[in-house]
Amino acid sequence: MTAASSAATPAATAAPARPAELKVRIWRGSGEQGAFTEYRVARRDHQTVLDLVTEVQRTLEPTLAYRFACRVGMCGSCAMTVNGLARWTCRTHVSKVVGTDGRLEIAPLAHLPVIRDLATDMTAFFDKWARAQGRFHGRTTRHEDFARVSPATPERRAADAGIECIGCGACHGSCDVVRWRPEFLGPAALNRAWTLVNDVRDAARTERLRAVAGDAGCHACHTQGSCTERCPRQIAPTLAIAGLKRLVARAAVKGEL
Numbered sequence: 001m002t003a004a005s006s007a008a009t010p011a012a013t014a015a016p017a018r019p020a021e022l023k024v025r026i027w028r029g030s031g032e033q034g035a036f037t038e039y040r041v042a043r044r045d046h047q048t049v050l051d052l053v054t055e056v057q058r059t060l061e062p063t064l065a066y067r068f069a070c071r072v073g074m075c076g077s078c079a080m081t082v083n084g085l086a087r088w089t090c091r092t093h094v095s096k097v098v099g100t101d102g103r104l105e106i107a108p109l110a111h112l113p114v115i116r117d118l119a120t121d122m123t124a125f126f127d128k129w130a131r132a133q134g135r136f137h138g139r140t141t142r143h144e145d146f147a148r149v150s151p152a153t154p155e156r157r158a159a160d161a162g163i164e165c166i167g168c169g170a171c172h173g174s175c176d177v178v179r180w181r182p183e184f185l186g187p188a189a190l191n192r193a194w195t196l197v198n199d200v201r202d203a204a205r206t207e208r209l210r211a212v213a214g215d216a217g218c219h220a221c222h223t224q225g226s227c228t229e230r231c232p233r234q235i236a237p238t239l240a241i242a243g244l245k246r247l248v249a250r251a252a253v254k255g256e257l
């Protein structure tokens, strides 16, 4: 390159240096008592938030309590609050959520009691699935042939749209109505009910509509959409709940509930 062309070329803008160390604030405590403690962890390529928590537990704080199982986004056990938002931590890369100052804050999933540190008690969450009749009620026995359901029918397509829920609780931890009214069945349980009312093999449709029609059921939803925004599986509980509202209203008008 000549001196002239070198002078005409704009100087390359250097990318801001990535901090070599992360400053991670992690919630420590039991029940409602606790506080954030800061840890310093080396920044690594392709590091997930769950990797970070695991590194803190293995090298700095052996008593840190948290939950995970599959590490590949299937079991739903690793959801936590990361910088104020519910996320599945095994599939959330640090690079996606960390600030330019290398800081990160990790807390337990919201709207559930804390057992210790980052581990929440999911009992109330799964009790809501039971209250919403989130269990399949078959009409046939194992001695009969498999039911054949076309994947192209509107009912099956509606069920399929919500069937991949992994029960992580990110939607429940993001729902303002759950925060205001803890008895609200919440987006995950109602989404499950929606998949089942659209399952033509199920025999408990009316009971299920009755279960979600109450004061803490689908009509308590304010359609704010936080659940749909935060679902890591791109499921839309907001649409499922809207569908339940329509079915409940129709059944009520017909005197079926």
Ligand code: FES
Binding pocket: 068, 069, 070, 071, 072, 073, 074, 075, 076, 077, 078, 079, 088, 089, 090, 091
């Ligand atoms: S550890 Fe299973 S979904 Fe994250």
